[in-house]
Amino acid sequence: MPKQPSRKVYESTPQRVLARAVAAVLVQQGVELSQQERRQIEYIVAESPRPELGDYGIPLARYAKRYRIDIDKFFENASALLIREPVVAEAKRVGGYLNIVINAANAAKLVFEAAHLEGFGYGRVKTDRPERIVVEHTSANPVHPLHIGHARNASLGDALARLLRARGHIVQTRFYINDMGRQVAVLAYGYIAAGLDNPPDGVKPDHWIGLVYAITHTLADIEELKRKLDKLKKEEKYDEYRQLLHELDELVAVASRLRERDPELFERIANALKGSDPAAEISKLMQIYEYRRDPKKVELFRRVVELCLQGFRETLSRLGIDIEKWDWESELAWTSMVSKIIEQARRSPYATVYKGALALNLQPLLRDPVVRERLGLSEDYEVPPLILQRSDGTTLYTTRDIAYSIKKFREFNADRVFNVIAAEQRLEQLQVRLALIALGYRREGLNLVHYAYEMVNLPGQKMSGRRGRYITLDELIDQAVAIARQEVEKRSPDLPEEEKQRIAEAVGTAAVRYTLVSVSALKPMTFNINEALNFDRNSAPYILYTHARASSILSKARERGIQLDWSSIDYSAASENQLRRSLVIQALVYPYVFAKAADEQRPELIVAYLNRLADTFNKWYTSGDSAINESDRGKQMFKLALVYTIKQILANALDLLGIKAIDRM
């Protein structure tokens, strides 16, 4: 098999080149290196803080000491190896560092040719160990529209899937439809009781569902509260009574706000709920659904969920996100999958009875050092027993999740499964993994990854789905698109209306996605829409603008009859100025950044890389080192090829984040 050009570039990146040389010299001097240790050498390669020291370097003092080898000889031998690399112009010792100066001309040749040959494929270095991987993401409860938090989940999940695919893995994406929870039962109760059908024309189905849910939930809570109040009054507990009365006031206020949003709908649900016992009705409905006792109600239940999912799909598709498989939680209960888990649990040595219910005692698993290491736990970590079945025989969320995990592995024959799920579900995810191991699904338990992310806040907003208080993702996208539209209006007033709108849509949605993956997943973040749409810096619009600018340079060249002839490039032009050099080196390093981002599942590395690359490119652009006005043909070809390459990298990297580059804006 011929070597992939990007692979050749990858192996010529400073990280790989330096690590290879250092490893070789260590081995030469009799040191035995594990695969892991080789890998770690690569990690400590760093960019030099000042150009006069070189471009990249590696601190060597630690090796000299750790392996007790002659430091002078070490430098000498490593340097000798390094200067044989075409991309290395010079290797030098600076203090305890071994530094290299990149041969920009050779690097440029290598990178330009790869970019020219592979185009869209440039940078997508394939892994040596392809895996089958399932990425489950978004999986929002189908009771209200998606909000900004779901957007973080979806953006991360989709970026993850794209990174892994580009890396050569075989990936499937899945959405878990949570239709067995109490929340959906609340919604279905209101929907069925009020005899509702379809949302009115022009209303997005999930928005309408969200309102039905909030109205039903609030009215049900009011009923519930009234019952409690009666009871307290009879028992003469006046302190508690007064407190609940206050709560009731608040709920009534919430209800009246909900009524304003759709008086007719509100009255319809209110009438249907009048005089009923909602809590009891909802529980009854849950049972009906779990055991499929009333086909008509089951069908309506499904129908209401389906309506909400329609809305989800619409929103996701606007963001360019397509999820391949949609799995119904109810399907697990309706087939034998969940009962099988219960059976296995009963027979398991980890079975126990906790608070009178069937449970698993997962604590003993922590004696296994492999389990501790893979799940990141200390020996004295305390895992609460996991109850699998209610006293009335119905199943619990986590039990169904265990069954679902097995399904994900089995159906796709997966080596690994990533669950993109909020960090607050950490304990539940841990219990699922431990339970899998306890029930004999060790491989699955060890290879299920909880890809946790923290919450997203909107400045000055408190959300509540139950009360219908939220900003929908749709509204947020609309806002982003509107801001983008204004910018397009200023920058390109002469474009046709339709084109302007198309660009605004692309820019606005990209801005949302880009910002949501720009911060590492474990940090809580505040989503600031104005920063997301800052056209001047650190944003999708900025990167898209840079891409459009590069595109425009190339098309202008074509207009003037300047053809990019790859065989006439004068590569010596690469080192004639700092900005060109810097661009070449950044382009060289791209395959490495990509591989690292994919292997560590860190899309934010791509964002950071893009911001920097665009900065340097724009700096070069504004420095006046014009390609079109260049009189020397070889140099002109170099500059055009550089523009071409950077444009290609911008587009390729954006694609990993699910963003399509555009040529005008």
Add this chain to the structure above:
RNA sequence: GGGCCCGUAGCUCAGCCAGGAUAGAGCGCCGGCCUCCGGAGCCGGAGGUCCCGGGUUCAAAUCCCGGCGGGCCCGCCA
């Protein structure tokens, strides 16, 4: 009460897993520049007890221990 995550410039964040060169970006602030392939632009500057205290090390933002502050979790909820 216990566990997990986070704490770096006024603000938003990189860097920490894998210790190493004078700790980096952007926003904001201050000062300059603008006849150039796409100007809401460009260049420069100020701004830091890396939460605190110990320890390990030739070397600590990074590792270990103890605190402090914030978030989340500890349901026969999902």
